Amino acid sequence: MVWQLDLFLLVFIIVLAILSLVVKDLLLSIILLGGYSFFMALIYAEMGAVDVSFTEASVGAGVSTIFMIVALYFTARFVRRDVKTKKISLAGLILASLTALVMIYVADAMPDWGNPQAPAHLHISDRYIEKSQIEMATPNMVTTILADYRGYDTLGETTVIFIAGIVCLLLLGTATQRLKHNYDTKI
Amino acid sequence: MIDFFIFVGVLLCVLITFIFYRVFAGPTLFDRLISMGVIGTKTLVLLLLIGFIYKRPDMFVDISLVYTLLNFIGVLAITKYLRRYKTDGY
Numbered sequence: 238m239v240w241q242l243d244l245f246l247l248v249f250i251i252v253l254a255i256l257s258l259v260v261k262d263l264l265l266s267i268i269l270l271g272g273y274s275f276f277m278a279l280i281y282a283e284m285g286a287v288d289v290s291f292t293e294a295s296v297g298a299g300v301s302t303i304f305m306i307v308a309l310y311f312t313a314r315f316v317r318r319d320v321k322t323k324k325i326s327l328a329g330l331i332l333a334s335l336t337a338l339v340m341i342y343v344a345d346a347m348p349d350w351g352n353p354q355a356p357a358h359l360h361i362s363d364r365y366i367e368k369s370q371i372e373m374a375t376p377n378m379v380t381t382i383l384a385d386y387r388g389y390d391t392l393g394e395t396t397v398i399f400i401a402g403i404v405c406l407l408l409l410g411t412a413t414q415r416l417k418h419n420y421d422t423k424i
Numbered sequence: 425m426i427d428f429f430i431f432v433g434v435l436l437c438v439l440i441t442f443i444f445y446r447v448f449a450g451p452t453l454f455d456r457l458i459s460m461g462v463i464g465t466k467t468l469v470l471l472l473l474i475g476f477i478y479k480r481p482d483m484f485v486d487i488s489l490v491y492t493l494l495n496f497i498g499v500l501a502i503t504k505y506l507r508r509y510k511t512d513g514y
Contacts, residue, residue, distance in 0.1 A: 239430055239433070239474075239477060241430055241433070241434050242430070242433050242434065242437065242470070242474070245434070245437035245438075245440070245441075246437070249437075249440065249441075249444075252444065256447070256448070262453065264453065264502065264505065265453060265456055267502075268456065268457060268460050268498075268502065269447075269460070271460070271498050272460050272463055272464065275463075275464055275467050275491065275495075276467065278487075278491075279467050279470060279471055279474070282471055282474055282484065282487060283474050285478070287483055287484070287487065290487060291486075291487055291490065294487065294490055294491055294494060295490060295494060298491075298494050298495075298498065299493075299494035299497055299498065302498045302501065303497070303498070303501045306501045306502060306504075306505050309505060310505070310508070314509065
């Protein structure tokens with residue numbers, strides 16, 4: 238990690254998140270969230286997780302932006318003048334700040350980035366590296382971990398992704414049909 | 425050499441902060457849209473610089489290509505929305 242870049246990127250992310258909550262224009266909010274995802278992907282890439290960065294860029298910035306714009310077709314872009322916006326509730330503010338305080342307190346105990354002595358790297362990686370070739374006889378270690386050791390986990394994940402895909406198709410299908418219907422009746 | 429890349433990256437980040445002013449203040453939606461596009465282009469260069477810092481630029485070129493495509497697709501979706509619900513600049 239390069240701390241000079243990190244400093245800027247994290248500040249940008251905070252600024253974009255606050256801006257996207259504050260603005261009254263929903264379309265602008267969507268644009269800002271897209272930028273947020275781009276910066277997030279940049280941070281993932283900087284941490285060396287290129288695959289996560291790829292996913293964040295395509296799902297967070299690409300697909301979800303388009304889905305939110307599709308959702309915007311069915312609602313208004315601006316806040317109505319006669320609707321009063323709620324003030325920030327005190328209880329929620331206190332709860333959120335308390336949670337943030339707890340998280341900041343605990344964050345100090347996290348292992349450093351890239352620390353080989355971190356608990357996640359200690360007890361199971363060596364076993365995968367040493368035994369996966371003998372036990373599973375598959376040349377690719379990542380495939381062994383995903384498809385054999387974590388077989389049920391992967392099965393669940395694929396099911397979730399499959400269901401999500403079907404739901405997206407269903408939603409988009411009805412949305413375009415309804416839009417076409419509206420368009421036809423208008424003319 | 426790495427120091428040079430980090431320096432260029434920090435310089436780009438400083439430039440991005442200037443563009444953020446237009447995102448804040450830009451009177452019309454299109455100012456903000458274009459400024460977000462410019463920020464997207466700058467993050468692309470930043471990504472390539474990170475690739476050079478880690479000495480694996482070939483891998484990062486792929487992601488940066490995806491970045492550009494997605495930036496473009498997002499703008500396309502927004503323009504499609506704006507074509508249907510026309511605005512007078514805002």
